[in-house]
Amino acid sequence: MSTVATATAKEVFDLLHEDLAAIEREFGQDAVSAVPAITEISDYLREGGGKRIRPSLLLLAARALGYSGKGMIKLGAVVEMVHTATLVHDDIIDAADTRRGRPSTNRTWGSSKCVLVGDWLYMQAFRIALSERKFRVLELLIGLTQQMVEGELMQMEKLGKPISESEYNDLIYRKTACLFEVSMRLGACLSGADRPLEDALGEYGRSLGLAFQIIDDVLDLTATEQVLGKPVASDLREGKATLAVIHALENGILPADRTRIHTVLRDRTFDYVSHEEILRILNCNQSVAYAMNTAYAYAATAQAALAVLPDSDYKRALQWMPEFVVARDK
Amino acid sequence: MSTVATATAKEVFDLLHEDLAAIEREFGQDAVSAVPAITEISDYLREGGGKRIRPSLLLLAARALGYSGKGMIKLGAVVEMVHTATLVHDDIIDAADTRRGRPSTNRTWGSSKCVLVGDWLYMQAFRIALSERKFRVLELLIGLTQQMVEGELMQMEKLGKPISESEYNDLIYRKTACLFEVSMRLGACLSGADRPLEDALGEYGRSLGLAFQIIDDVLDLTATEQVLGKPVASDLREGKATLAVIHALENGILPADRTRIHTVLRDRTFDYVSHEEILRILNCNQSVAYAMNTAYAYAATAQAALAVLPDSDYKRALQWMPEFVVARDK
Numbered sequence: 001m002s003t004v005a006t007a008t009a010k011e012v013f014d015l016l017h018e019d020l021a022a023i024e025r026e027f028g029q030d031a032v033s034a035v036p037a038i039t040e041i042s043d044y045l046r047e048g049g050g051k052r053i054r055p056s057l058l059l060l061a062a063r064a065l066g067y068s069g070k071g072m073i074k075l076g077a078v079v080e081m082v083h084t085a086t087l088v089h090d091d092i093i094d095a096a097d098t099r100r101g102r103p104s105t106n107r108t109w110g111s112s113k114c115v116l117v118g119d120w121l122y123m124q125a126f127r128i129a130l131s132e133r134k135f136r137v138l139e140l141l142i143g144l145t146q147q148m149v150e151g152e153l154m155q156m157e158k159l160g161k162p163i164s165e166s167e168y169n170d171l172i173y174r175k176t177a178c179l180f181e182v183s184m185r186l187g188a189c190l191s192g193a194d195r196p197l198e199d200a201l202g203e204y205g206r207s208l209g210l211a212f213q214i215i216d217d218v219l220d221l222t223a224t225e226q227v228l229g230k231p232v233a234s235d236l237r238e239g240k241a242t243l244a245v246i247h248a249l250e251n252g253i254l255p256a257d258r259t260r261i262h263t264v265l266r267d268r269t270f271d272y273v274s275h276e277e278i279l280r281i282l283n284c285n286q287s288v289a290y291a292m293n294t295a296y297a298y299a300a301t302a303q304a305a306l307a308v309l310p311d312s313d314y315k316r317a318l319q320w321m322p323e324f325v326v327a328r329d330k
Numbered sequence: 331m332s333t334v335a336t337a338t339a340k341e342v343f344d345l346l347h348e349d350l351a352a353i354e355r356e357f358g359q360d361a362v363s364a365v366p367a368i369t370e371i372s373d374y375l376r377e378g379g380g381k382r383i384r385p386s387l388l389l390l391a392a393r394a395l396g397y398s399g400k401g402m403i404k405l406g407a408v409v410e411m412v413h414t415a416t417l418v419h420d421d422i423i424d425a426a427d428t429r430r431g432r433p434s435t436n437r438t439w440g441s442s443k444c445v446l447v448g449d450w451l452y453m454q455a456f457r458i459a460l461s462e463r464k465f466r467v468l469e470l471l472i473g474l475t476q477q478m479v480e481g482e483l484m485q486m487e488k489l490g491k492p493i494s495e496s497e498y499n500d501l502i503y504r505k506t507a508c509l510f511e512v513s514m515r516l517g518a519c520l521s522g523a524d525r526p527l528e529d530a531l532g533e534y535g536r537s538l539g540l541a542f543q544i545i546d547d548v549l550d551l552t553a554t555e556q557v558l559g560k561p562v563a564s565d566l567r568e569g570k571a572t573l574a575v576i577h578a579l580e581n582g583i584l585p586a587d588r589t590r591i592h593t594v595l596r597d598r599t600f601d602y603v604s605h606e607e608i609l610r611i612l613n614c615n616q617s618v619a620y621a622m623n624t625a626y627a628y629a630a631t632a633q634a635a636l637a638v639l640p641d642s643d644y645k646r647a648l649q650w651m652p653e654f655v656v657a658r659d660k
Contacts, residue, residue: 035483089449093442112423115445116483119419119452123476126456130468138460138468146453153365153446 006319012056015317019059020052023076030077030128033120041105041117045084048100054079054183057208057321061187061201064314071132071190078125079183082141085121086148088114093152094238101229136189144182147174160239160266162249168242169210172217177209197308204305204318211298212325217242218291219330222279228330233275239268243291244282257281292326299326336649342386345647349389350382353406360407360458363450371435371447375414378430384409384513387538387651391517391531394644401462401520408455409513412471415451416478418444423482424568431559466519474512477504490569490596492579498572499540502547507539530638534648537632542655544625547572549660552609552618558660563605569598573621574612587611622656629656 007015024046031042055076062072090096091104092111098104106114122145129137151174158167184205188198219228220235221244235242241249249261260273260281270278282288299322309315337345354376361372385406392402420426421434422441428434436444452475459467481504488497514535518528549558550565551574565572571579571591579591590603590611600608612618629652639645 033480035480035487037483037487038480089445092445111441112486113483115419115422115448116479116486118445119449119479120476120483122449122452123472123479126468126472127476130465130472133465135460135463138456142453142456142460146450146457149446149449149453150363150365150368153367153443153450156442156446157365157367 006323007313007316008320009324011313012317012320015313016056016059019063019073019076020055022073023052023055023059023080026073026077027080030081030124031121037109037113038117038120041088041109041114042084042121044108045088045105048102050080050083050100052080053212054083054179057180057183057205057318058187060314060318060321061184061205062190063187064309064312064318065188065191065193065197067187067191069190072187074128074132075137075186075190078129078141079179079186081121081125081128082145083179085118085125086145086152088118088121090152092118093156098230132190134189137186140182140185140189144178147178151175151178155240158240160268162241162262162265163246165243165246165250168246172210172213173206176213176216177206180209180212181205200305200308204302207298207302207305208322208325211295211302211322214243214291214295214298215326215328218244218288218295219328221245221282222288223330233270233278236264236275236278237268237270239265241265243294244287245278247287247290248282248285251285251287253281253285257284295326299323336653337643337646338650339654341643342647342650345643346386346389349393349403349406350385352403353382353385353389353410356403356407357410360411360454361451367439367443368447368450371418371439371443372414372451374438375418375435378432380410380413380430382410383542384413384509387510387513387535387648388517390644390648390651391514391535392520393517394639394642394648395518395521395523395527397517397521399520402517404458404462405467405516405520408459408471409509409516411451411455411458412475413509415448415455416475416482418448418451420482422448423486428560462520464519467516470512470515470519474508477508481505481508485570488570490598492571492592492595493576495573495576495580498576502540502543503536506543506546507536510539510542511535527638530635534632534635537628537635538652538655541625541628541632541652544573544621544628545656545658548574548618548621548625549658551575551612553660563600563608566594566605566608567598567600569595571595573624574617575608577617577620578612578615581615581617583611583615587614625656629653 027046031046032039058076058079059072087099088105091099092106092114096104097107126138126141129141151171155171181202182205184201185198188201217235220232221242223232225232236245245261249258260277264270264273264278302322303319306315306318357376361376362369388406388409389402417429418435421429422436422444426434427437456468456471459471481501485501511532514531515528518531547565551563551572553562555562566575575591579588590607594600594603594608632652633649636645636648
């Protein structure tokens, strides 16, 4: 599907290694407050790691357009900080016990402190973004945060109920793709790109994010706990219908199978219908294949959106991302 | 203490009536979202009322400097929205059952939704502020929110413990005076005031806010539930030491009385030492009078800061505010 040779994981890692290390240092310095609880919780979250995919996108977008200033380090830390703030608040809402294999912050520090630390991280992210003195940057970040917050509220309303494919698309856009899109747009902004160019890179981020989340949701259904490193089928156990499940429900499966899926969603447990049984239904109806193909299509859309960029190592790294995202097994 | 004749409550009400009604409409329109829960909770909070003292300050500052544009209506709604967002998150943290005599939002809609609705209100406030296209406006609002959030975290750490007078001052600055200050500064900003003028009006807001909160804290200790319209001595029952209590502890009271105050703070109940007993200790030591005098001094500082303004009905209304704030009985 690509038009130029794509990079390898190693090449991308080498390409971004120094910039990402600088972002890590920036985040570490930015998330220091006179209030010890803030610094403590921020450090805990930062040390918890994560793929740093959002700052990587921002760096690649900026560098692919010839930018090399300090702004990309600052805004790279900003997108990671916004991401972290949403995780802190989401963990409170889901009453999560763990995050990335460690106790969640609300578990360790209590929900009250975590509400405030999440607020603080949002504000700190905006404060750093403000220092770039670009209204467009603030517009993107504030709009993004609002979309994500609305998405989380929409998801709460839908728990335990089947949703349509278009509702699912909207939810995963808000949950994941919106921040991927904004990361790309911010990189474009820094380089002084005009709106059509920013839009093209935004389209890349959006499509990549949708592919990323669809695959995440498929893996939650199909992977083993051993490979995934966390409990599987957590979406269904939380009452969340994801693409393969929606496809099965919308595509004329046997009424008995439909009832089985509804039962799991409603009861949020595999006590009455097993996880294996659900997988059998999804595979019978080609629903997992449908979800995978949808992700492949988004990955191809992402790659096509890169046609606006001049050839470079950074463009090749961007070409590689969608392939990596759809091929991963965890 | 005033240099020009102050207004009466009726005059101030008439002066701001139309602008405040416009702010009410603006807030109503701004807090509408595609997500029904957001609109519902925002409407509930807006209809709950409140004194609208913050938007009033902003209006008076702007108008006293000759501004009359739409910006003061928008930013008036913004400061009320930021204030509302902090109340939503604070009620979660305090696990409050009521707010302004009605069930609190977390009680009605649950904490999870309220975390997100608070987030949304912050973002919406910033989004509207952004439309003014003034970096200083954003800087003030973002800095403010961070100070308030840090203050709330600091207060959590101090619950049940005696604090120093300077710690108390810092806490009430962050809790109340900071938003009063920023409201005044925003009004000044809109009119294009230079920094010394903005600083003078900020000083007015800060001093007024400190006076306001000290009186609030005194009333919590001394008023009757009938007059106050809410349970009294809630601060002590939440383990919060306020100015009169701090004064008593810091000014050589009898060891037995000190122990009584510590007991109430630590146990957060009047089961072992009565509210009347605490009041007796505070009055014996002139501690309530000390707190009142401190508030009067801040009120005078606020009025003195107005010397920079040309005479006008708006200035007279600003002169009136501190007198109203220290004279109220609820």
